[in-house]
Amino acid sequence: MLVGLAVILGACVSPIEQKAPEIERPSSEQPSKARGRPGAKLHVELGTAYLQAARMGVALDEANAAIGFDPTYAPAFLLKGLVYAEIEQFEAAKPAFEEAARLAPGDPEVNNAYGWFLCSQGQEDAGLQRLEQAARNPYFSSPGKAWANAGLCLLRKKDDVAAEDRFLRAVAQDDRDAVSMYFLADINLRLDRGLRAKQWVDTLMNKRPEQGVDLIWLALRIERKLGNDDAARKYAEKLRADFPGSIEYQNFLQGKFE
Structure with a gap:
């Protein structure tokens, strides 16, 4: 956790005065006697499905309907925040995220989503605090997602060492986490740890037969760094064949590898 401790004129904070982060089960899993809660949950479930299908207008309607049924249901405001963030209406x-966090300050799903939103808006320290709170919550079913988001947030702060630690935690939770493995390879390449970078990129390629331009370009640069000319040439040919118009292939032709 990123915790600031101020000591002024020799004063100290007693253990009783220190407030530990709240730990809650996700609000969607908690029982409630609120009359409108069943309707609110149904609308959030529908809205989440519409969000995943990129039907943003309908997803927003469902979020607002859920709030109408139960204005104390944090996932309804979380859904609303996610929809607005997706369509880049950040204000x-x-x-919406703030209200979700007010209603359920210890909800790991809220803290994960709101934490990443804060990171994406340039409030990395505040975002990291929420992300790590979510990742450490024993009731969170997807702690790896929060660790991965924390890693991405730390990359925004240009802290490769701390980011690597969070991505390693993410992969420990989910060994199929392609995003974390990609950035572990990328970080190790930047830190001149070519063999370790190659291990990560090879692992990722074995787990994901479909290979995008970013992954091929990263693998090419790693092999080139290691002096494996034949392997680098193979990836260059794949770039030319599959992504001839890509920026990465143009960089290859111009000798821009950094």
Whole structure:
């Protein structure tokens, strides 16, 4: 956790005065006697499906309907924030996330989503605090997602060492986490640890037969760094064959590898 401790004129904070982060089960899993809760949950479930299908207008309607049924249901405001963030209406997203966090300060799903939103808006320290709170919550079913988001947030702060630690935690939770493995390879390449970078990129390629331009370009640069000319040439040919118009292939032709 990123915790600041101020000591002024020799004063100290007693253990009783220190407030530990709240730990809650996800609000969607908690029982409630609120009359409108069943309707709110149904609308959030529908809205989440519409969000995943990129039907943003309908997803927003479902979020608002859920709030109408139960204005104390944090996932309804979380859904609203996610929709607004997805369509880049960040000023509208922020109060929705804030209300979700006010209603359920220890909800790991809220802290994960709101934490990443804060990171994406340049508030990395505040975002990291929420992400790590979510990752350490024993009730969170997807702690790897929060660790991966924390890694991405730390990359925004250009802290490769701390980011590597969070990505390693993410992969420990989910060994299929392609995003974390990609950035572990990328970080190790930047830190001149070519063999370790190659191990990560090879692992990722074995787990994901479909290989995008980013992954091929990274693998090419790693093999080139290691002096494996034949392997680098193979990836260059794959770039030419599959992504001839890509920026990565143009960089290869121009000798821009950094």
